[in-house]
Amino acid sequence: MIKIKNLEFSYNRKTRLLSDLNLQLEAGHIHGLLGKNGEGKSTLLKLISGLVFPTQGEICVMGFEPRKRHPEMLQEIFFLPEELPQILLSIENYEKVYAPFYPKFNSEQFDNYLKEFEIDSKKSALNKLSQGQKKKVFIAFGLATNTKLLLMDEPSNGLDIPSKGQFRRMVASAIDDERCLVISTHQVRDLDSLIDGIIIMEGHEIVFNEPIENITKKLLFKVVDRNESNDTEIYSEDSLRGRYQVSENITGEESKLDIELLFNAVIANKNRVKNLFSTKNN
Secondary structure, three states: OEEEEEEEEEOOOOOEEEEEEEEEEOOOEEEEEEOOOOOOHHHHHHHHHOOOOOOEEEEEEOOEOHHHOOHHHHOOEEEEOOOOOOOOOEHHHHHHHHHHHOOOOOHHHHHHHHHHOOOOOOOOEHHHOOHHHHHHHHHHHHHHHOOOEEEEEOOOOOOOHHHHHHHHHHHHHHOOOOOEEEEEEOOHHHHOOOOOEEEEEEOOEEEEEEEHHHHHHHEEEEEEOOOOOOOOEEEEEEEOOEEEEEEEOOOOOOOOOOHHHHHHHHHHOHHHHHHHHHOOOO
C-alpha cells in the first residue's frame, strides 16, 4: 500500500523536517502514527497524499508516485487534515459536490455515520457548526468514501468523550483486507483498542514500527511494587497504584498493551527498544 525509502523533506534550506525516513505499510490494518508536536507527522501524511513533495527519496502509494497526483490514486485516498477547511456549503451540498470524486462513496453509509454521531440534519451549513460537529461530518464523509487509503490527522481533537467512543467503533467497523488507515495523533489513549500497528516518530525519524502482536510478545506491561527493580526494566513511572513498568518479556507472559507507556518507553530508551525488536525470535 505505502512504500517510503530514504525520504527527506524540508520547508527551507536551514531546517530539515524529515530525514532518511523509511516506512512500509500494508492494507488490512489500522496504523497509529504517534509523536510529539512538531515531529513531522502531519507533513508525512501530506507527502503520502501528494500535497507536498519530498526533497529526496522515494514514495510509492498503491503503485503511484504521489507528487504526480494521478486521478486513479486520488480517488482511492481521503485525507482528513487537523485544520478543517472553511466551506460555505451545507452538509447535503458538500456531499453533492465532493462525493462524485470517489467512485465507491456510499451515501447510505454517510447518513448512518452522521446519525451515529447524532447529526440530525444534512441541511446544516458546515461553517455554522462547532469544530467538534464539523469534525464529525468530515470523519463520516471520509469513512463513507470507502477509499483504499484513509489518512486522518488528529481526528479526535474537538470530540467529546462519548464521540471518541463512537469514532473508535466506526473506524473499527470500516476496516477490511483491502483498506489501510493511518491515524496521526499525540493523544495516544484515544487509539486504545483501535489500532493494530504502532509507528512512533522521534527526532523527525521513524524510530518504531511494529504490529501490536509483536509488541506484546517482546514487552511486558504491568504494575509493580515501588521498590521492585530488575535488569529487564526498560521504563517505569509512578502512579497511585504503584509503579507502571515496561520490561522485556523474557517469560512469554501475556499483558495488555498500554500505548502511552509504550510511547514513553520508546522515547526514553529508543536504542534498547530498537535492539530488542531487531532480535529475531527463537
